[in-house]
Amino acid sequence: MKPLALLRPLTISSAPSNPLFQPQSLPQKHAFRVLCSSFDSKPIQDGYTAAKPDNNKPGILDDLFLNLFRNKMVQVRILISLFPPFLLELYRILIAPIGGGKIAATMVARVTALSWQWLMGKCTINSVDLPDGTSCRSGVFVERCKYLEESKCIGICINTCKLPTQAFFKDYMGVPLLMEPNFTDYSCQFRFGVLPPLPEDDISLKEPCLEICRNATRRRKVAGDMDVPHCPKA
Template identity: 60%
Template sequence: MALLHFPLSCSNRLLHPKLELLLYNQNHGFRVSCLSQSQTTIKSKPVERLSTEYKPNVLDNLFLNSFRNKMVQEAGWDSGKPGYDGLIEVANRLMIGRSNSETTEAAVRILRSLFPPLLLELYKLLIAPIAGGKVAAVMVARVTALSCQWLMGPCTVNSVDLPDGSSLMSGVFVERCKYLEESKCVGICINTCKLPTQTFMKAGMGVPLLMEPNFSDYSCQFKFGVLPPLPEDDITLKEPCLEICPNSIRRKQVTDNMEASKCPKA
């Protein structure tokens, strides 16, 4: 009995190949070939990643310059670097030669200088008492989300739980704080941002505020209408230095002391 041989060879796996069948008989053997007359290449387009980085506008640049000028006046020094990079260097300089409490007090003065004194007093007197402070908390949250993205990056208003058990849209969630990410310093975050902002909001505008920075992913949760805990109960004040902190790296290079990992400015 003659054997039938069907060796099948396909050069390409195509969506729509043009096939030519060759069939012939040779010594009672048959061969079927699957050939492509054209070759098609399917190229996938790279997936575009949507960037969440905030792009400052003209008004944001005015805010940046104004804030930096006030900080320069308080620090008594300015950086030669332009823009945000220079702002971070001035923030570092603000902490030199000052204790933590002195740095916080200096930052509070900077925040106060950004507002007309009469505006702060009127807000505290007329707006803050309405509905137990809830109206003022909601208003400040919205203004913060709209006007401070040049400093912190993208942020959104969200709901937070209040001490009375209710919830209120008086929170602001910062996806990845640019100020913390660029400074790379727990001490700068706590003493030039968190503590002075909490103090300023309560004393200057009559609105309690709790800020909860996350030093793992650089996010931050603002909770307007919520009082901050006592310093001894605030876990953020006990955070160690970030591994990428330039000051921490320098200390580790000159000492083997395990305590060097703790942030001396937190």
Template identity: 55%
Template structure:
């Protein structure tokens, strides 16, 4: 999930130092052209170490999840957060889980702030200013949740390019949840909805379920559900539920995550 904070953006230029070749980052669904790209991607990954401020963000976010579900895990730290994310899926349809996650995101911001951003910032320069701004704040403030992030350029449908992308090298949230459905219904879809409807910034998120990377594209509208390949993904090979299902019935079809 993408969270924002309001720290000054004076140190933002450092985010432009490329870690990956642009061709390897713009689309996380694009195939790697050769083994060199794969080696560069693997070697660039450095685990993000959360600080005190990150712990505050996590605790606030977790408290909002607890308010929504009325349940909290006994596990401390990030493990408890992941338990809470799974709890969001219990007793809810996929669409209900998505709506609940949108409510959690909205609860993190004063309503007036969201309204003012959508009204005053989002229209500037055809949306470019708002898209590039939220990309930088997301990369700064959300590494505790997703891991190492970098700002990169994305191609828009009109042929132009904006520095409004955020590349997550290996999403901790996806890897720790071990579930395509949790990724789709508590992160991808609600985050896209939140930015588009409540901040006036179109967003498409492209998770790669093979290497757990993810490409955020602010300023780009998401595809229709029937055209979104992420919604047709099979269960992850690390999914314990899928593995148990296969143990019970070897012929059982796990070609699509039942939670997605």
């Protein structure tokens, strides 16, 4: 029986008892793969970092505004997502043509004044002159726009608020809208039922930078306190 005892360690069931033949666990393999991938990608990352210029590095908020909200269609899609499906289409087909568009413009003005004060600040309904020579209470006056005051940039106001909002109401609700921001006292006048002018005729797109704009302050220092003709981001 002794020869059988000598052959017993060579059986398959006794192989795991030897630490040299124990397989590695899955977490060890995963950690090893992660470690190897990190070593392989480090030279690429270092080279990419070295190729970047050290000056004018954008911050987190700059990337957020420029990459996500600067595209006008992105902002329009955000506005569309706030409404239930088919509601905008039904409003444009059924409500917008009634009364020459005055009823739809009045309804939109009241909803805007009630539901968007958290973003713009205090709003009031007022009368505006329509292209046909009549007046209608389809205007919304923002006393001091918090969005403009906090952003401190005409370009952000134009590209992420004025132009997308005008396009949204005209294209998806059938209500023309002209927004007239005042960059002196930060007020804004909404004129529902009034078509906006062409971009080359819109004076809002030709306004100079705000005095509180940090980038404009840097440009004035570099240019020797010369006035910037208009906001480069508008």
